[in-house]
Amino acid sequence: MPRVHRAKSRSAPRRFRRCRIARRNRWSFRRPLPSEDWDHVQSVNTDAPFILAQAVGRPMLARGRGKIVFVASVLSFQGGITVPGYAASKGSVAQLVRAFANEWAARGINVNGIAPGYIATDNTAALQSDPEREQGLMARVPAGRWGEPDEISEPIAFLCSNLARFVHGAILPVDGGWLAR
Numbered sequence: 001m002p003r004v005h006r007a008k009s010r011s012a013p014r015r016f017r018r019c020r021i022a023r024r025n026r027w028s029f030r031r032p033l034p035s036e037d038w039d040h041v042q043s044v045n046t047d048a049p050f051i052l053a054q055a056v057g058r059p060m061l062a063r064g065r066g067k068i069v070f071v072a073s074v075l076s077f078q079g080g081i082t083v084p085g086y087a088a089s090k091g092s093v094a095q096l097v098r099a100f101a102n103e104w105a106a107r108g109i110n111v112n113g114i115a116p117g118y119i120a121t122d123n124t125a126a127l128q129s130d131p132e133r134e135q136g137l138m139a140r141v142p143a144g145r146w147g148e149p150d151e152i153s154e155p156i157a158f159l160c161s162n163l164a165r166f167v168h169g170a171i172l173p174v175d176g177g178w179l180a181r
Contacts, residue, residue, distance in 0.1 A: 038085050045089030060109050067160045070097050070113035074175050094171055101169030112159045117175025120146040142177030
C-alpha cells in the first residue's frame with residue numbers, strides 16, 4: 001500500500017470526527033493497462049476507498065450512525081474490453097460495499113454504492129470521439145445517450161437520505177439501463 005495512503009489514514013480520524021456522510025469519487029482508468037500501471041490503478045480504485053472507509057467509519061461507528069457511498073461501476077459486474085485492471089478494481093469496490101455493509105449495518109452505518117455506466121466526462125472523451133465505438137455503446141444503452149455527471153449526485157443523495165435507512169449493501173446502477181440488457 002502506498003506510503004501516502006497510510007500516512008493520511010493515521011490523521012484522518014481527527015478530520016472526520018463530525019463526518020456523517022462519505023462519498024469517494026476519485027478513480028484511475030488506464031487503457032491499455034501496462035503491467036507497471038496495475039499497482040497504480042489498484043491503489044487509487046481499491047486501496048484508497050478501503051482506507052477512507054475505515055477512516056470515516058471509525059467516528060461513525062462511535063456515534064452509531066452514518067452513511068458511506070462507494071462509487072463502483074457497471075464494470076464491477078462485467079469484464080469490459082481492454083480494461084482488466086479497472087474492471088478488477090471496481091469489482092473489488094463492489095465487494096467492499098458488501099463487506100462493510102455486513103459488518104456495520106447493525107451498528108447504524110449504511111454502506112452502499114452506485115455503479116455508473118457511460119458518463120460524459122474527460123475520462124470517456126476518447127470513447128465519445130470514436131464514432132464507431134460510441135455508436136456501439138449507445139446502441140446498448142436503453143436510454144440511448146451518455147449520462148451526465150450531475151446524474152450521479154441524485155442517486156447518491158437518495159442513498160444518503162432517510163428514505164434509504166433500511167438499504168444496506170446495495171449497489172445502485174446509474175447506467176441508462178446498460179445492466180438491464
